[in-house]
Amino acid sequence: GENVEQHPSTLSVQEGDSAVIKCTYSDSASNYFPWYKQELGKRPQLIIDIRSNVGEKKDQRIAVTLNKTAKHFSLHITETQPEDSAVYFCAASIGAGGGADGLTFGKGTHLIIQP
């Protein structure tokens, strides 16, 4: 089955600086890569996703890049703000063509924004 590795487990950055979280996946058939943000005691919330036919996607301060050859994808947050503090999970899914597929998650990154 799919295996997703995520690094770092904890990331502390100064407010206003950028944060980068990296993930690798094992199954070359995976074709969908979402990122979720989870605040303490709350549900995971989708913040951005990318499909394997795209190399990069951006939404305001958040961007995701995908390297299919190397089987890794990254989340980039620019101009970090205190409300960005949370646990971020990457995930991968084989999906499409054959039935619903669940997500395999990385272990998570605790992002701390220092004021």
Next chain:
Amino acid sequence: DTEVTQTPKHLVMGMTNKKSLKCEQHMGHRAMYWYKQKAKKPPELMFVYSYEKLSINESVPSRFSPECPNSSLLNLHLHALQPEDSALYLCASSQDPRTDTQYFGPGTRLTVL
């Protein structure tokens, strides 16, 4: 309605009890999922329903029994649970089995005594 809802929010049960978790969505989504999340860990997939049929069961013990009565509802029946089953149980849905974007409900925090 653009939300996935779950009831109850919290549940405490003994090891001999039978209880059920409920998940509902009115977005017309045709795929629904159960995940289990332990503290400081990522969600782990338990079951997938595609067009109201169970399509994936990730080797979950039989004390967890899913049910999809219709396209909007997903239940998880619990019986003879163990203390290690205490966790946050998350439901998610996606538009159809070919669309991977999954939206999560708020979860039910389960404590087994």
